Amino acid sequence: MAPPAQSQRSSSPSQPSGKSEVSDLKLQLRQLAGSRAPGVDDSKRELFKKVISYMTIGIDVSSLFGEMVMCSATSDIVLKKMCYLYVGNYAKVNPDLALLTINFLQRDCHDEDPMIRGLALRSLCSLRVANLVEYLVGPLGSGLKDSNSYVRIVAVIGVLKLYHISVSTCVDADFPSILKHLMLNDSDTQVVANCLSALQEIWSAEASTSEEASREREALISKPVIYYLLNRIKEFSEWAQCLVLELVAKYMPLESDEIFDIMNLLEDRLQHANGAVVLATIKVFLQLTLSLTDVHQQVYERIKAPLLTLVSSGSPEQSYAVLSHLHILVMRAPYIFSSDYKHFYCQYNEPYYVKRLKLEMLTAVANESNTYEIVTELCEYAANVDIPIARESIRAVGKIALQQYDVNAIVDRLLQFLEMEKDYVTAEALVLVKDLLRKYPQWSHDCIAVVGNISSKNVQEPKAKAALIWMLGEYSQDMQDAPYILESLVENWDEEHSAEVRLHLLTAVMKCFFKRPPETQNALGAALAAGIADFHQDVHDRALFYYRILQYNVSVAEHVVNPPKQAVSVFADTQSSEIKDRIFDEFNSLSVVYQKPSYMFTDKEHRGPFEFSDELGNLSIGGEAADNVVSAQRVEANDKDLLLTTSEKEETRGSSNNGTDYTAPYDSSSTSVFASQTRMELEISNPTSAGHAPQASLGIDDLLGLGLPAAPAPSSPQLKLSSKAVLDPSAFQQKWRQLPVALSQECSVSPQGVAAFTSPQALLRHMQSHSIHCIASGGQSPNFKFFFFAQKAEETSNYLVECVINTSSAKAQIKIKADDQSTSSAFSTVFQSALSRFGIP
C-alpha cells in the first residue's frame, strides 16, 4: 500500500477552491481506513492534519465525514484528538452521519485510560446535535461518578453542554442535583469550580420558570456554601478563585463581624499575581462594605496600591482592563486618589486607549492642591504629535477649569492655546472658552479680546465654528466687527455644511441684531431668507420661528432669543447616578469597560446572536444617546431658543395636547405694530419658501405617525369638518412641506366679497364659521395671502390650504394639500363654496 504523498504544508496556504484537494483527501483516507499496516498512523496523522488545516482556513471538508469516522478506529491519542475536533466541528451540519461517531465515542468513554475517557466524553458532549442527546445521558452519568477527577471535570461541563442542547433531558436525568452533591463533596477543586459555574448557569436560566430553581440559586449564595468555598479558596486554581470570588460578592452577610471575617480571609488575595483574582477580590470588598461607609473608604485606601501595581504591569491591554476599573473607582471617590495623580501621567509610548482613560482620571482627581501640576502636565500633552490625545488633553484642561473655583491660570493657558495656530488646538480651545464663558461670564473681557483676533476662516470644525459664532452673537457689543464677521458668514451660507453651525448663525445674528440693529439689519434679513429656504428641517423651522416672532413683537422676540442669562453653575452629567450604580454593581465585567450597564449591550443578543449589522450596535446605545441629547439640551436651557426647538418637536408629536389659544392666527393687527422695514423684507421671503417647499412623499407622514389608514371615499359630497380643529403653526409648516399638492385651482370671489375685503379679519371670521381656520395671513392690497387648515370631523385628517386672493381681479388661487388625498376634491368644493359665499350675508 503506497503511503500518501507527504507534502509539506506550505507556510501560507493559498486559498484553494478546495474541491480537488478534498476529493483527493477522500480517496487517500479511504485507502487508509481499513489498513492495519505499520506506519499507517503516521500517514493518517499527516492526512488528518491536512483536513484540519483546511477546516481552519474555512474550506468545507464536511464531505469527508464518513471517511474520517472510518479512520477514527485508532489507538493513537493525537489522531483521536484530531478526529474528535473534526467531528465536533461538523456534527452539527451532518446530524445523520454524527450518529456513526456515537458508537466509537461511547466505546471510548469506557476506555481504561482516563485521558481517553475524558476526551471522548468531552467530544460526545460537543457534538451539539439535538437528536443524539439520549446517547449522552448514560456516559455523562457514569462520568460524574468516575473515579478519576479528570473525567469528572469533563463530565460536569458536559452536563452544562447537555443543558444547552436539551434542557428537558438534562433536568429529567436529575443532573443538577448530582452536580450540587458533587460541588459540596468532591475532593477535587476543579470539579467543584466547574460544578459551581454549571449550576450558576443552569439555575439562573431555570429560575424564571421554576420556583425550585430560583430557590436553589439563592441557596448557592447562602452562608454554608459560601463558607465552604471560602475555606478552600487557596486550593482553587486562579481561574476558579475568580469564579468563587464572583459568587462571594453576591453574598450578603448578616452581621458586620462576618464581613470582617471574610475580608480578613481574603486580604492576601490582593497580592495574587493574577490581576483577575485581585479585581474579583476588590469587588468582594467593595460589595461587602457598601453599607459601612467608613469601612468602605478604608477599602478604597487598601485597594489603591494593588490596583496601581496592576496598572503598571502587564500588557497594555491588561492595564486597560484594570484602568477601566480604576477609572470607575476614581470617578466614585476622586479625593482618595488625588494624591496619586502622578500615576495617571501618560508615558509617550502608551497606546491611545490607555492615555485617554488616564486623562479622564487626571481630570477627575484634580483639586485645589494639585490642579497647577496637573494642568501644567496636560498642557504638555496639548503639543503632542498624537492629535486625538492633544485634543483630549485640551478638553481635560477645560473640564478642570469648569470644576475649579480658581481658574485664572487655566484661562490664561486656554487663551494661549488659541494662539498656538494649530487648527485642532484652536478648535478645541474655542469650544472650551465658550463653556467657560457660560460659567464665568466675568472672564468675557479677557477672552473676547483674544477670540476677536481669530479669523473665522481658520476655523473649520463645526463645533468650534458654532462656538465662535455663539461668542460673536453673545458678545457682539464688545466686539467691534462682530456684525460684519457674521454678515460675511451669512454670505457663505450655502458653503456651510453643518446644520449646527447654521442654527447658531441664525441665533447669533438675531442676538447681534438686538444689540446693534443698524449694522446687523442686512445680515439678519439675509440670514432669515437663507434659513427659511434651507433644506434642513430644524434650520428652516428656527428661521421661520424667528421670522414669525419678529413679526409678532420685537421686544418679545428679544426676550425669547436673548434673555438675560444666568451663569451656569453645574453642567449636566451625562450619566445618571442610577446607571453609575448599576455599572458599579457589575464591577469586574464588561460593563465597566463600556461604561454602561450590561443590559444595554447584552439584551440584543437574544434577538439573534448570528444577526449582524451596525444597527444593532447603534440601537443598543440608542437609549443612552437619547439621554445625552436631552441632557445636552438641558445644559443649554438658558439659551431659550434651543429649548424651544425641543418643545416644538414635542408639539408636532402631539398637537392635540395644545391649548386652542395657541392656534390663534397671527392677525394683521399685530403685524402692523411691527417695524415696517424689516417686515417688508421678511414678507417677501416667505412666499418663496412656501412655493419652493420640497414635496416629500406621503411615506414620511406615515413615519411620523400622522398617517391614517386610507379612509373610505366619503359617501356624501358634503364633508363634515370639525369646528374645533387645532393645529399649531410648526406642525402646519411641517405638513405643508411634506404633503404633495392635491389640488390647485383658481376660482373667483364674489364682487360682494371683494367689497367686503377691507381687512383680512373679516374673511377669517367668515371661514371660521365654516370650520376652516386660518393659521397665517399677510400681504398688502391687492394681493392677500392666507394659509388655512381644517380637520375632518371625528378624524384627525387635516386639510391645508394656501389661498392667494387678488382683490383687483376678484380671483383666488387655491392650493390644497391633504392627509387623505381621496377626499381632497370634496374638501375643495366645501372650501370654494365657503369662499364664494364670503360677503354675501
Place this chain on the structure above:
Amino acid sequence: MPVAASAIYFLNLRGDVLINRLYRDDVGGNMVDAFRMHIMQTKELGTCPVRQIGGCSFFYMRISNVYIVIVVSSNANVACAFKFVVEAVALFKSYFGGAFDEDAIRNNFVLIYELLDEIMDFGYPQNLSPEILKLYITQEGVRSPFSSKPSDKPVPNATLQVTGAVGWRREGLVYKKNEVFLDIVESVNLLMSSKGSVLRCDVTGKILMKCFLSGMPDLKLGLNDKIGLEKESQLKSRPTKSGKTIELDDVTFHQCVNLTRFNSEKTVSFVPPDGEFELMKYRITEGVNLPFRVLPTIKELGRTRMEVNVKVKSVFGAKMFALGVVIKIPVPKQTAKTSFQVTSGRAKYNAAIDCLVWK
C-alpha cells in the same frame, strides 16, 4: 458569570484565520469576518482593545504578528479574559520553545488545538499550568508508531496531577544536583517634565527563580529587615523616613506562595514549580536613586529642522559600571534625514520605530 470566551481566534496580520476554536454556540461563525471588517480594516485597530460589534464583544491583543481575538456575547470578565490570553501565550511559548508568531502557529496548529481543548472548556478557563499540561500533552505524540497498545502507565499518573492540590508541581522529580537561581530584575520608570524636573519615578522589580530541586521542597525566602510593606494603617501616619528602610508600595506573589504566612511572618514560603518562574513582583515609589541623569535640550530650527542635544550622566558610584546602555530618542514620523555627533558609541536612525538609537 466569568465566562472568559465564547470563541477564540488566532489571526495573522492580513486577517486570515490561523486557528479558531468555538467553545459555545452563542456566537456565530461569521464573527471573524465582522472583526476583519469592523476592526482590522478600519483605522480603529489601535483605539481600543475591547470593541462591541453586533451583540458580541471582541477582546483582541496583538502578539508579534498574530492577533488573538476572544469573542463573547455575555457580560464577561475582561480582566480574566486578557489574563487568560497572556497565560495561554506563555503556555504556547513554553511548548514551542521561544517565539510565538504566525509560523510557529502554523507549524504547531494541532498542538494548539489540543491545548485549547484542555485549557478552556465551554468558555471556562481550566488548568493552564505548563508543568502539568506537559505531562499529558506532548509535542511529539510520544508513542512509537509500532506499538498499537498505549503504555498507560504515565497517563493515569498525569491525570492525577492535573487535579492535585499542588497544581504547579509534579511529584517524583529527581535531580542529581539540587540548584536554585535567583535573579532580581528591576526596571526604573521615570517621567520627567520638559524642564528637567522629575514628575514621577517608580521601580517595578521582580524576583525570578530557576529551580531544579528534587521532591516537594518547602522553600523560604527571607527578606531583610529594611524592607517594610506599607499597610493602610501606616499609610496615613507615614513616619518620617529614616532613610534606611526600603518601603515597598505593593507586592504580588506567584500562586505557589503562601500568602498568609507572608503577612504574619514576613517570610516568603512556597513549594516552587519546577523550572523558571516569577516568584514575586514589587513596586517602589519612594526614595528611588536614579542611576542616570538625562539632560535633553531640543531646539527647533525653522519649520523643518530640529536639533536634539542629549547629555547622559551616571550618578552611581565610580566602582560600578553599566553595560548595554541604549538611548532611544523618538523623532517625528516624517523624519527624512538625520545626522549625529556622539562622544562615544554609535548612533543610528531606525525608521521603523521612529527613533534614533544610540548605543
